[in-house]
Amino acid sequence: MRVHTEAVQFKADQKLIDYIQKKLNKMDQYFDRIIEANVTLKLENSGQVKDKIAEVRLTVPGEVLFAKETNKSFEASVDNATDALRRQLMKYKEKIKA
Numbered sequence: 001m002r003v004h005t006e007a008v009q010f011k012a013d014q015k016l017i018d019y020i021q022k023k024l025n026k027m028d029q030y031f032d033r034i035i036e037a038n039v040t041l042k043l044e045n046s047g048q049v050k051d052k053i054a055e056v057r058l059t060v061p062g063e064v065l066f067a068k069e070t071n072k073s074f075e076a077s078v079d080n081a082t083d084a085l086r087r088q089l090m091k092y093k094e095k096i097k098a
Contacts, residue, residue, distance in 0.1 A: 002036040003020065003025075004038045006038070009043060023078055030046065034059070037056060038056070038057040039055070039057075040055040041053070054078045054080065055067070058088075068081065069081040
């Protein structure tokens with residue numbers, strides 16, 4: 001699976017990119033035909049706190065799965081997004097089996 005990471009209006013450090021790569025590579029345990037993953041990282045200025053937004057788009061045969069999560073850190077946002085995508089992958093897998 002190819003993982004494309006894009007940081008909007010800032011430069012993501014290598015440690016964060018490696019973390020995202022590792023988390024998304026674990027998705028292969030649930031479904032082995034994932035074509036690619038596109039990750040978009042954004043900063044949102046809302047009042048005093050800068051929220052971190054992670055948008056993850058997984059391309060699987062015949063479908064595109066998407067999750068968008070906001071949290072105080074990119075790691076937590078990516079964790080929540082991968083959890084949501086894991087549930088979507090399970091539903092997708094059940095649908096194609098039926």
